[in-house]
Amino acid sequence: MYRAILPNLFTIGNLFCGFLAIHYILQDNFGSAAWLIVLGGVLDKMDGLIARFMGKDSRFGIEFDSLVDICTFGVAPALIFYRSYPDSGWSFIIAFAYLLCGALRLARFNALSLDHEKGDYYLGLPIPMAAICLTQFVVFAADTWIGGHTARLAAPVVLLLSLIMVSRFEYDPIPNFRASGLGGRLKQIYFLVSVTCMIIPSTQGIFFILITIYVLSGVYRSIVGLFSDEVTQHA
Template sequence: MMNPEKRKLRRQLRNDHLRQKFRKPIPRAVVPSFFTLMNLFCGFVAIVQIYEGKIEFGAWLIVLAAVFDMMDGFMARLANATSEFGIELDSLSDMVSFGVAPGFLFYSHSLNELMIIGIIVSALPVICGSMRLARFNVDARIEDPDYFKGLPIPAMAMMLVALFLIFQDSGALFEGFKYGINSVIIPVILLLSLLMVSTVPFDKIPKFKKGHLRKHRGRVYLFIFYFIAVIMLQEYGLILVFSIFIFKGVVMALIRFWKEIHEEPVQG
């Protein structure tokens, strides 16, 4: 007959073995993936709210999706948890929140009045956004660490949502145009869609590392200004921030292009 002490020790060892077997560490990618899924969830709920007629609420949900999108990238870098799975999941979420949702928002609000033209224009954020995200996924490992190639789809979405929210707040601003907000939003969608599939470089959010902060001090100050402007001015801050962001990228690209074509050939 087994000694009670030995039986107790054996049972303890077996329980310890089972605990070790089933106690697996939580993968580091779980936290950024949670924020990515919250981005996707906000995008889906935004579409539902827009469909139910709560268009302004849907617009703010797209803004909330952008907050989660920014957080997932920050948490992935903080935890050093960047992965192929995370890149793919992030792109799929962005397609819904910043491609489908803004396109559906403007189609539901005003572009449906233009029938087939409205459908085509509403589809551009989705079509060009999908091309932009596909290119990003292919080039993710070799992309410039400081710049995006082409306008990021969240920036395009925030610009469109800001325009919509300003229209809701101050519709009189658009009364002088023949087709109201459509007179403004159609050329804006065309321009932003073109910039998404372009190779124009746009600044990435600064990484909070000592060497990076020292190298890009001006960009850090600019992004702090962006953050404060959005918090204080809300939709007006959004349109100010993303107008500066887009204008800066385009102007710097034009300056680089001008320098390249006017650069004197080196004498042999």
Template structure:
């Protein structure tokens, strides 16, 4: 009986991974059927399941190589294919080959991002990501689809959405560093600041859900670029001998 319980615990994190894939498939079907807002929120839900699987695996000490590979394959569906198709059916199909190209590049660069992460993760700093993580890219695309859906004044500028998606695709395979929130410093000096930031973010999302998410994820994406540019500009040239 104890052995059977162990196997059930071992399966539990993978069930959440499967739920992430299933939610993403529903999001894809919703996008195809023109239910763009539903599709975008389902991608958000898929992110919740994706976040839970790893944490449950660590809490129950059931991490495995299979779980890592399964999670990676789930990510390319949930955060690669689903947002790319959402983008294409919402705006990309109006631009012919350009829309197809942006959709394809987003998926290809997302797959490259995941492959690179799997290879580099054992040797990299766990507090940072190299390039925009694919879940963040997916949320960026999804929330801006929600913004364009909510504000009719933006409908005439959907080409900007394609350009933004292309830029975030390139950022996924860049060497720009982005903060990882998997390991947050919870010592007393940092705890108060972290708590204040979280309360402000939660308040903003409560008052303006779509706008709040759009602002937060956009700041995250832009922050990495600004930080990299600042580092590049302030880097001192080597002294001549």
């Protein structure tokens, strides 16, 4: 019985992080909210790993996880953006566009899971990574030289994240400790360095940069694949 309950406890923890993040956002405490969303991402990853390890990867768990994800990684980040830049004109519509794309991304993931069509890669940027990138951008921008330009940069960043979520760009699962070869080892090192930077306060700016690299990796893979196909066709 506990094997079925344990993964859902992590999902509940994720939901609590999202709800508490919204509480802090309404108090304009965006830093605490951003790190609660990161913690929610850790718990979201843990519930899936534990469910698969215990052989309890159920339909209920998938649906429950998605409903929680739309709170922690959809509503909360959209609200952070909207509350951070309320006078940027289109901020409400852009925030809703992010939320909509996040919901579509989760729906597609569930549909592929139901049809057993999941492959070795995620199709489109996973919503937890989009949420972490968005919220860390807000925190990072406030503490760096781009702070005075964030209102102009934020809208394109959020729109880009929204589009990448519903794209067909391929993203590596994180972490992937079963990966082999040089590429697999580099991905494992990337994950460990990211976790270290997340934990150590003085390196949290580097954490944002590493998250951005992951976001762009799917775009890079798609561009390289496109040129590779063209070279093959002309050869």
